[in-house]
Structure formats: C-alpha cells, structure tokens
Amino acid sequence: MTGEFLLELLSEEIPARMQARAAEDLARLVADGLAAQGLKPAETRAFATPRRLVLCLTGLPSAQPDVTEERRGPKVGAPAQALEGFLKANGAALADLAERDTPKGKFHFLDIHRTGRPTAAVLADILAEALPRFPWPKSMRWGERSERWVRPLEGILCLFEGQVVPLAFAGREAGNVTKGHRFLAPDAFTVADFADYAAKLEAAKVMLDPVRRRDLIAAQAESLAAARGLAVLPDAGLLAEVAGLVECPNVLIGRIDDAFMAVPREVLSTSMRTHQKYFSLTDASGALAPFFLVVSNMETADAGATIAAGNERVLRARLSDARFFWDSDRAATLESRIPALADRIFHAALGSVLDKAERIAALAARIAPAIGADADKAARAARLAKADLSTEMVGEFPELQGVMGRYYALHDGEDATVAAAVADHYAPQGPSDACPSAPVSVAVALADKIDSLTGFFAIDEKPTGSRDPYALRRAALGIVRLVLENRLRLPLKPLFAAAHGLYAVPGLRPAETVADELIDFLADRLKVHLREQGVGHDVIAAVFAKDRDDDLVRFLARVSALRGFLEGEDGRNLVIAYRRAANIVRIEEKKDGRSFAEAPVAADLATAEETALSAALETAIAESAAKLAAEDFTAAMAALAALRAPVDAFFDKVTVNADDPKLRSNRLRLLSRIGAAMESVADFSRLEG
Numbered sequence: 001m002t003g004e005f006l007l008e009l010l011s012e013e014i015p016a017r018m019q020a021r022a023a024e025d026l027a028r029l030v031a032d033g034l035a036a037q038g039l040k041p042a043e044t045r046a047f048a049t050p051r052r053l054v055l056c057l058t059g060l061p062s063a064q065p066d067v068t069e070e071r072r073g074p075k076v077g078a079p080a081q082a083l084e085g086f087l088k089a090n091g092a093a094l095a096d097l098a099e100r101d102t103p104k105g106k107f108h109f110l111d112i113h114r115t116g117r118p119t120a121a122v123l124a125d126i127l128a129e130a131l132p133r134f135p136w137p138k139s140m141r142w143g144e145r146s147e148r149w150v151r152p153l154e155g156i157l158c159l160f161e162g163q164v165v166p167l168a169f170a171g172r173e174a175g176n177v178t179k180g181h182r183f184l185a186p187d188a189f190t191v192a193d194f195a196d197y198a199a200k201l202e203a204a205k206v207m208l209d210p211v212r213r214r215d216l217i218a219a220q221a222e223s224l225a226a227a228r229g230l231a232v233l234p235d236a237g238l239l240a241e242v243a244g245l246v247e248c249p250n251v252l253i254g255r256i257d258d259a260f261m262a263v264p265r266e267v268l269s270t271s272m273r274t275h276q277k278y279f280s281l282t283d284a285s286g287a288l289a290p291f292f293l294v295v296s297n298m299e300t301a302d303a304g305a306t307i308a309a310g311n312e313r314v315l316r317a318r319l320s321d322a323r324f325f326w327d328s329d330r331a332a333t334l335e336s337r338i339p340a341l342a343d344r345i346f347h348a349a350l351g352s353v354l355d356k357a358e359r360i361a362a363l364a365a366r367i368a369p370a371i372g373a374d375a376d377k378a379a380r381a382a383r384l385a386k387a388d389l390s391t392e393m394v395g396e397f398p399e400l401q402g403v404m405g406r407y408y409a410l411h412d413g414e415d416a417t418v419a420a421a422v423a424d425h426y427a428p429q430g431p432s433d434a435c436p437s438a439p440v441s442v443a444v445a446l447a448d449k450i451d452s453l454t455g456f457f458a459i460d461e462k463p464t465g466s467r468d469p470y471a472l473r474r475a476a477l478g479i480v481r482l483v484l485e486n487r488l489r490l491p492l493k494p495l496f497a498a499a500h501g502l503y504a505v506p507g508l509r510p511a512e513t514v515a516d517e518l519i520d521f522l523a524d525r526l527k528v529h530l531r532e533q534g535v536g537h538d539v540i541a542a543v544f545a546k547d548r549d550d551d552l553v554r555f556l557a558r559v560s561a562l563r564g565f566l567e568g569e570d571g572r573n574l575v576i577a578y579r580r581a582a583n584i585v586r587i588e589e590k591k592d593g594r595s596f597a598e599a600p601v602a603a604d605l606a607t608a609e610e611t612a613l614s615a616a617l618e619t620a621i622a623e624s625a626a627k628l629a630a631e632d633f634t635a636a637m638a639a640l641a642a643l644r645a646p647v648d649a650f651f652d653k654v655t656v657n658a659d660d661p662k663l664r665s666n667r668l669r670l671l672s673r674i675g676a677a678m679e680s681v682a683d684f685s686r687l688e689g
Contacts, residue, residue, distance in 0.1 A: 002042070003161035005057040005123060006194050008178055012051070012151035016244030018137060019048035019210065022150070025135055026055050033126035038064050039119060047208050049247045051154075051182065054208060056194045062161065064116030073097065073108035083108065120160045124167050127158070131169045145170055155179070162192055180204020181248055184299060205248040205299070214243040220251035221293050225281050228253075230289050233269060233280040242277050246297040252304040254278075254312045256290040260319040263326050266403050267393065271322045274397065276315060325393040334408045338383060340390040350455045351505060357386045359502040363447035366498060371488050373439030374417075381421035382444045384409055388422075402426050417441075428478050431532075435485045446482055449475040450492075453518055454499035458508040462517075476525040483552045484529075493519055493550040519550050526552065530559065538688045539563050545683035554631060561633035562682050570641040575687060577647045578678050581671040582685065584656060588668055596668040597676070604666040609646070609653045613670055616646040621677045628681065636681050647674060
C-alpha cells in the first residue's frame with residue numbers, strides 16, 4: 001500500500017530569487033533522507049510561491065520494508081571469551097545463534113530481524129533534521145526563537161495518507177490547516193490531500209505552480225500590448241522575477257508622461273525594470289512606447305484602474321530623478337570627466353581607471369591599423385570609454401555604463417564611430433551578447449580586454465577552478481569572438497607583450513611568460529567556444545600541440561580542416577594506420593635503443609609496396625608543406641589522405657620485422673616517415689577513439 005505526503009511551509013514573503021532553488025533543495029533533502037531509510041516515492045513535485053514552499057510525494061510505502069540481517073560471529077570452537085563478546089555486542093543470547101558451514105569452516109551466525117518503521121515517523125525525523133539546516137542563502141531569527149528561516153514562519157501543513165505528521169519547528173506545530181491569498185482570501189481552511197489542497201488554494205486566489213504564473217503573466221502582457229498595437233520588450237529575467245512576487249497575477253497597463261519620453265529609452269526601461277519591476281513596451285518601429293505593464297497581486301472592483309493610476313504616480317517620481325540625472329550629466333562634457341577617473345581604483349596593484357584608460361588608448365591605436373580602423377578615432381574612443389563612470393546616471397544605474405557614454409559623447413559632438421565605440425567597448429559580455437563589428441569599436445573592445453587580461457595575469461591573479469572574480473574567462477571569450485566573428489588576422493602574442501609594456505607598475509611577472517600563459521588561456525576558451533559548435537576537444541588539442549598559433553582565424557581554419565579530414569573514410573582509416581605505425585616504431589626503437597627517424601634508403605626498398613609508399617610519402621610531404629605555407633589547410637589534409645591506399649597495401653603485403661636487419665631498419669624508417677608526414681599538420685597522437 002502506498003500513500004501521499006504533502007508539506008507546506010507558510011511564511012512571510014520569500015525573495016523571488018530564492019524560490020526556485022529553495023523548492024529544489026526541499027525536494028532533495030527529503031528525497032535523500034527517504035532514500036537513506038529505504039523509501040522512494042513514485043513521483044516528486046515541488047512548488048514555490050511568494051509565501052510558501054510546497055512538496056508533494058506520491059507512491060510512498062506506508063512503512064519501511066522489514067529487514068533481515070545476517071551477522072557472522074566467531075568460528076565454532078573459538079574461545080568462549082570471543083563468543084561472549086559477540087553476544088554482548090549484539091544483545092543476543094546463545095539460543096539466538098545458528099551454526100552454518102562456510103568455505104572457511106563452521107561459524108556461529110546471528111539473524112537480526114528489523115521491522116520497518118511507519119513512513120510518517122520516518123518523515124517526521126527527516127524534517128526535524130532537515131529544516132534547521134535548510135540552505136537558505138540568507139536567513140533570519142525572529143522574536144525569542146533560535147531557529148532560522150528565510151522569513152518568519154507562519155504555519156506548517158504536514159500530511160501523510162491524510163493524517164497529520166507530528167512535527168514542530170520554529171514555534172509552529174504541524175497541522176492540516178493553511179491560508180489563501182493574504183488579502184483576497186486570508187481565512188484558514190483545512191486540507192485532506194494534495195488535490196484538495198490545490199483546488200482550495202486556487203479558490204483562495206493562490207496559483208501554486210510558478211510556471212503557470214509565469215505563462216499567465218506573459219499571455220496577459222502580450223494581450224494588453226497587442227490591443228494597443230504594441231509589443232512587450234522581451235525580458236525573461238524580469239518575467240521570472242515577477243512570477244515570484246505574486247500569487248494572483250493580474251497584469252495592468254499604465255502610461256508614461258510624454259515629458260519623460262525625451263530621456264534615452266535605456267534609461268526609462270532600466271529605471272522601470274530595476275526599481276518598479278515594470279515591463280517596457282515598443283511600437284511598430286521598435287521605439288519605446290509611452291506605456292508600461294505592471295504585475296499586480298490584487299483583484300479590484302475597478303479592474304485595476306486605481307492600482308494602475310497609483311503606479312503611474314510612483315513612476316513619475318522615479319523618472320523625474322532619471323530626467324534630472326540626464327539633464328545634470330549633460331551640463332559637463334564627457335572629456336571633462338576623464339580626470340576624475342584618477343580617483344577610481346582599477347586594482348590596487350594595477351593603478352587607477354585613468355591609468356587603464358590611457359593604456360587602452362595606446363593599445364587601441366596600435367590595434368587599429370591592423371584591422372582597418374582609424375587609429376586616432378580608436379584612441380579617442382578609448383580615452384572616453386570609462387568617463388561615464390563619473391556621471392550621476394551611471395552611479396544610479398551601473399548597468400548603463402557605456403550606453404550613457406555613447407549618448408553623452410553624441411551630445412558633445414563627438415564622431416558617431418567614436419560614440420559607438422564607447423558604448424560597444426564592454427561587448428561581448430556573454431555568449432548571447434552581440435559582437436561589435438565596426439572597426440573602431442572592435443579595436444577599443446579588444447584593447448580593453450587585452451589590457452585587463454595582461455594586467456591580472458602579470459600580478460598572478462588568474463582564475464582558479466570556479467573562482468573568477470575579475471571575469472577574465474569572459475574577457476578571453478570576448479577576444480575569441482571579436483577575432484573570429486570579424487575574421488581578424490591579428491597575432492595576439494605581440495599585443496599581450498605590448499599591453500604588458502604599458503603597465504608602469506613594479507613587480508610584474510615577465511612579459512614573455514604572461515603572453516605564453518595568455519595564449520594557453522585563450523586556447524582553453526576557444527575549446528569551450530568550439531565545443532558548443534560540436535568540435536571535439538581532442539581535435540583542438542591536436543592542432544594546438546603542433547603549433548601554438550596566436551592567429552585565431554588561422555588556428556580555426558586548421559581545426560576545421562582536421563575535422564573535415566577525420567569525417568572522411570580515408571582520414572579515419574589513415575589515423576588508424578598512423579597509430580599502428582607509431583606503435584611499431586616506438587616498440588622497436590625501445591628494443592633497439594635507437595631512432596628510426598632517418599629517411600629510408602631507396603636501394604633497400606625491396607618490394608613494390610615499399611617503393612610505392614616511399615614515393616607517395618615524398619609527394620604528400622612536399623604537397624602538404626606547400627599547402628600549409630599557403631594556408632590551404634584543407635588541401636594539406638587532402639594530400640595526406642592520398643597516403644591511405646599505399647599505407648594499406650604496405651601493411652597487407654610487407655613484413656616489417658624482416659629477418660634481414662637492413663630490410664627491417666629501412667621498413668621501420670618508412671613507418672617513421674608516415675608519422676613525420678602526418679605530424680607536419682597536427683599531433684595525431686592527441687586524437688581520441
């Protein structure tokens with residue numbers, strides 16, 4: 001017989017960002033505790049609302065299974081003292097023992113029968129242990145209580161098979177009672193099981209499932225926007241957050257005063273999102289519309305009109321502040337704010353933000369000619385890039401740094417490409433972030449990231465494990481994307497060395513060491529980038545081990561060529577033959593204590609297969625070398641693929657370890673030559689499978 005377990009922990013409002021993880025943690029802690037007691041539910045469901053964590057387990061046995069354990073005691077005939085010790089340790093009498101034969105002789109055995117405990121009692125013990133150590137990111141005590149919870153606990157509903165599970169925590173006794181929506185249905189009601197609980201909650205204006213709440217909010221928002229010919233500005237993070245702020249979602253529309261529409265759209269949308277959790281709307285042209293959406297947790301007789309009007313008043317105050325910052329910041333030029341960067345520390349060992357701005361200006365000017373950008377504009381944009389950090393708007397909304405710099409630069413009459421580079425220089429900041437393509441923007445974005453990587457590696461502040469406080473992995477991946485997506489033929493090692501030379505601080509690690517480590521670090525980021533595109537890490541390693549190329553476009557072309565080679569039948573079979581040849585040569589070199597790397601002797605080629613293979617090898621080596629020099633890596637691989645037939649024929653017809661020492665030595669040289677030919681393009685020993 002199986003039963004259902006239902007647990008609800010009702011509290012003051014749980015922060016939205018903690019809800020999903022808390023529901024997962026509750027399910028995990030209870031499931032782990034049950035598993036340790038030999039119990040496993042058929043189905044586990046966990047939910048979270050702003051005021052409650054809920055867990056429902058179905059298909060749980062009514063009790064633990066009975067257990068019989070056999071314990072082996074001393075050997076029959078062992079000293080009495082040993083037998084007495086065994087009986088005492090197990091609380092048994094001599095009559096409880098049985099004698100049984102084993103491969104090692106006859107032993108005393110004790111059979112211990114343990115009746116399974118009721119599941120309700122097991123659950124009570126598990127929860128009594130789990131709740132006090134629940135892993136909230138932040139928790140609190142209240143009143144005279146010593147226990148901690150995310151917010152003051154109001155009640156515990158705890159049922160198994162419809163009966164209350166005895167449980168006490170934080171001054172609350174478990175029962176079969178809960179409450180609905182705080183304002184719309186605050187009265188308590190009793191619950192029999194999950195179906196009864198879910199139905200009564202719904203009637204009490206509580207939508208339990210966060211996915212349903214999220215989907216309802218999205219549908220209502222789209223409907224309200226469409227009714228005015230508008231669209232909701234996509235914001236998955238905000239949607240998830242507001243779904244955790246309400247138990248009875250109702251989306252309402254409000255209007256933004258026209259007086260605020262001259263403020264940049266990013267300021268309006270950021271202010272509404274950050275402070276008020278409002279959704280922005282756009283018109284058919286993509287411009288920000290003078291409307292917003294607010295998600296209410298109430299139902300009102302006037303269909304939310306009063307709530308919408310109240311939110312409009314609150315928004316006016318918020319946007320008045322934003323408009324003040326906008327007007328105030330434009331009273332001073334962006335250039336005039338540069339000296340203030342001297343008061344901002346980039347890093348205690350690496351100087352101020354002003355120092356950084358001057359370094360990236362010099363580095364951007366160096367990069368610019370190599371990628372077709374104007375060096376003067378790149379240097380100008382780099383000097384201005386961090387200046388908006390000193391503005392009131394960015395002080396209020398740090399996420400707008402760069403964006404506001406662009407607006408202020410345009411207001412000051414700066415060149416449009418310079419202003420765009422100021423906005424773009426932080427990008428790309430993640431895999432979904434757009435990558436700059438304008439040459440000046442690319443030069444400044446590269447300079448900023450190269451400067452940061454070089455500085456932190458120079459003071460040995462490298463990422464370790466999951467720790468990356470300075471976001472250096474993100475910076476490295478940004479360089480990879482900037483170079484590859486813009487097809488830049490840009491050797492990076494000299495740029496790391498140049499960036500190192502721009503740091504006027506003592507105690508840095510050597511430039512050569514730092515540059516080498518950064519090339520390896522970029523290669524690791526490139527592996528991650530390519531793995532997402534289905535390229536095996538071993539393919540990347542095979543190319544990188546042969547040539548630690550700091551030209552990422554060329555490196556990618558080599559990887560692509562090797563990948564294509566391995567996808568063909570000739571390539572796959574040739575790799576198998578390469579491994580066979582390499583293994584034979586390695587074994588025989590170890591046996592003879594000598595190398596067989598010399599070229600084979602033409603006069604000692606005794607069979608047609610040896611002659612054909614030798615000729616094919618010389619042709620393939622010459623052709624692949626020429627194609628490699630021309631950076632035609634696919635053709636270089638094709639030259640190697642032509643070796644498949646003569647290599648197969650050689651292994652089919654020729655005995656390598658011939659009795660004649662001269663023939664054996666020459667054939668081993670041929671096999672060594674196969675390895676040399678293939679390893680001219682990649683280290684095939686790094687390939688897996």
